[in-house]
Amino acid sequence: MHPNPAFRGVEAAQNLALLRARSFGILTAMGADAPLASHIPFLVSHDAQSIEFHLVRNSPMTRALGAGAEVRLIVEGPEGYISPDWYGADDQVPTWNYAAVHVLGRAALTSEEGFRDLLDRLSAHFEARLLPKKPWTSNKMSDGVMERMMRGIVPCRLDIREVQSTWKLGQNKPESARLGAADGLEGQGHAALAALMRHPPS
Secondary structure (H helix, E strand, O other), X not given: OOOOHXXXXXXHHHHHHHHHHHXXXXXXXXXXXXXXXXXXXXXXXXXXOEEXXXXXXXXXXXXXXXXOEEEEEEEEEEEEEEOHHHHOOOOOOOEEEEEEEXXXXXXEEOOOOOHHHHHHHHHHHHHHHHOXXXXXXXXXXXXXXXXXXXXXXXXXXXXXXXXXXXXXXXXXXXXXXXXHXXXXXXXXXXXXXXXXXXXXXX
């Protein structure tokens, strides 16, 4: 996380909104010889105390979580390169603006009872973004196929201990410079990051 306090200290609701909007991140844990990383889709619980996900059954990360492990889940929001020309001021240098949330806690494998429900909720979460397309559901699978495929994955839960974040959006610049950079970004197709820079969270 960035050490500059200008880029931190946003409301917890802002971090939670990014986690739920993305619902995809990089789970990291210490392995026997090197750090481990797995890219995972996930669901945040209603009370924001835990995160549900699944892993490939035969993987180093699954083995690491077998007895429980301290992990960090890295979730990235909008990001982009900032050209100093966009600031409209002298003696500026390039930088990279971004939003990122890190979730720290203990993760472990969970009971496979209710695993099908987790997978159905996970797919429903993402299918809802594709409306008006009729949502895919696991009921469309032929008899026995879903069960066979589920043998290759395992359910997991991360109990959230701490949430850290960086919202580096040019808050350390004069407003005119920050807005100029936002305009430059939007011209390059980075509308989401530009919108955040125009109205940084607090």
